[in-house]
Amino acid sequence: MLPFVDLRQQYADVREEILPAVQAVFEQAAFILGPDVAAFEREFAAFIGISECVGVESGTAALKLGLEALGIGAGDEVIIPANTYIACAFAVSQVGATPVMVDMDDDYLIDPSLIEEAITPRTKALMPVHLYGQAADMHRILEIARRNNLKVIEDASQAHGALYRGRRCGTFGDVGCFSFYPGKNLGAYGDAGAIVTNDPAIADHLRLLRDFGQRKKYEHLLIGDNCRLDTVQAAILRVKLRHLEQWNVQRLQAAKMYDARLTDIGVTAPARHTAEGHVYHLYVVQIPERERAIERFTAAGIQTGIHYPVPIHRQPAYRGLNIPEGSYPRTGAAAGKILSLPMFPEISKAQIDRVVRTLQEHFTETHAHLAH
Numbered sequence: 001m002l003p004f005v006d007l008r009q010q011y012a013d014v015r016e017e018i019l020p021a022v023q024a025v026f027e028q029a030a031f032i033l034g035p036d037v038a039a040f041e042r043e044f045a046a047f048i049g050i051s052e053c054v055g056v057e058s059g060t061a062a063l064k065l066g067l068e069a070l071g072i073g074a075g076d077e078v079i080i081p082a083n084t085y086i087a088c089a090f091a092v093s094q095v096g097a098t099p100v101m102v103d104m105d106d107d108y109l110i111d112p113s114l115i116e117e118a119i120t121p122r123t124k125a126l127m128p129v130h131l132y133g134q135a136a137d138m139h140r141i142l143e144i145a146r147r148n149n150l151k152v153i154e155d156a157s158q159a160h161g162a163l164y165r166g167r168r169c170g171t172f173g174d175v176g177c178f179s180f181y182p183g184k185n186l187g188a189y190g191d192a193g194a195i196v197t198n199d200p201a202i203a204d205h206l207r208l209l210r211d212f213g214q215r216k217k218y219e220h221l222l223i224g225d226n227c228r229l230d231t232v233q234a235a236i237l238r239v240k241l242r243h244l245e246q247w248n249v250q251r252l253q254a255a256k257m258y259d260a261r262l263t264d265i266g267v268t269a270p271a272r273h274t275a276e277g278h279v280y281h282l283y284v285v286q287i288p289e290r291e292r293a294i295e296r297f298t299a300a301g302i303q304t305g306i307h308y309p310v311p312i313h314r315q316p317a318y319r320g321l322n323i324p325e326g327s328y329p330r331t332g333a334a335a336g337k338i339l340s341l342p343m344f345p346e347i348s349k350a351q352i353d354r355v356v357r358t359l360q361e362h363f364t365e366t367h368a369h370l371a372h
């Protein structure tokens, strides 16, 4: 079996570091906002190159609290990419605002040339997403935000350590949000997330929001939530953060191997803008007769993924938005063709060869099939 992401292999590599870290939390019994939470926040902020980090329970909570801390709520609109994970839209909806989608560009990222026509008097913020590990066009996005007096909330949940013009993703907006879902480039052993910012007032507000609105026990300054980063997860993340850069290098090496091998068999490799640091959370290609390709991969014991098979505007949950048929045509068309190939730092050359060989068989067969 070739898994889509091999978390067991990774655990085998870091086990000797993880177990004592977790054991120390158990022995201290400092389960809620224990010292590892503050230590991880410091270390992650230093890694990202930003002054403040607030750990929370998930990436979705990071987005939700980030929006709340920026004052976004009922009656407001937030612009999000049409091609992204559903959590972006849900976070907007859950603070009472409305997600407004914008179609993708050639890189599967929000197309900056379509943002301004989506802005209305109610628009309060832009939520660019650094999807698949590649930075969105922050230069143009920040310029649009400035011109229209909008906040920027970056979703860097797929871009831990990714660079845009030499700076880490997550540091460009008013806040940057991260998920540490297990399969992410930096993944916990359960749910976890964080928000980063250079604004100490926003960070202070976020710390209140995540912990019942309290600075002191039983003194509730505002209506807060319970969505703290778990101490056990923080201890695990501290260990894994030390490996993140190396893991991202390995992902890039794997991507380069895929690029070369796929070009040989006539598949277009995903674009990589060399000036920027793509961290290949996902390796996404477009495949004709995708469903047959997936069957072949499954038969060969290879797991693949689709990110994402049904766009947000086609989800039953958002029927109420009444989005006309044919909206976001590029996102709609891509959803029927994209396939995410196995991608994780430990993937071997032999495993990549196996994926490419299976794809080649698919092409040989589909060409024959199409010819008949």
Ligand SMILES: *Cc1c(COP(=O)(O)O)cnc(C)c1O
Residues within 6 Å of the ligand: 058, 059, 060, 061, 084, 085, 087, 088, 129, 155, 157, 158, 179, 180, 181, 191, 192, 193
């Ligand atoms: C994973 C992910 C999220 C949600 O993170 P959770 O930790 O699962 O809540 C949000 N946005 C994007 C782009 C993601 O990939």
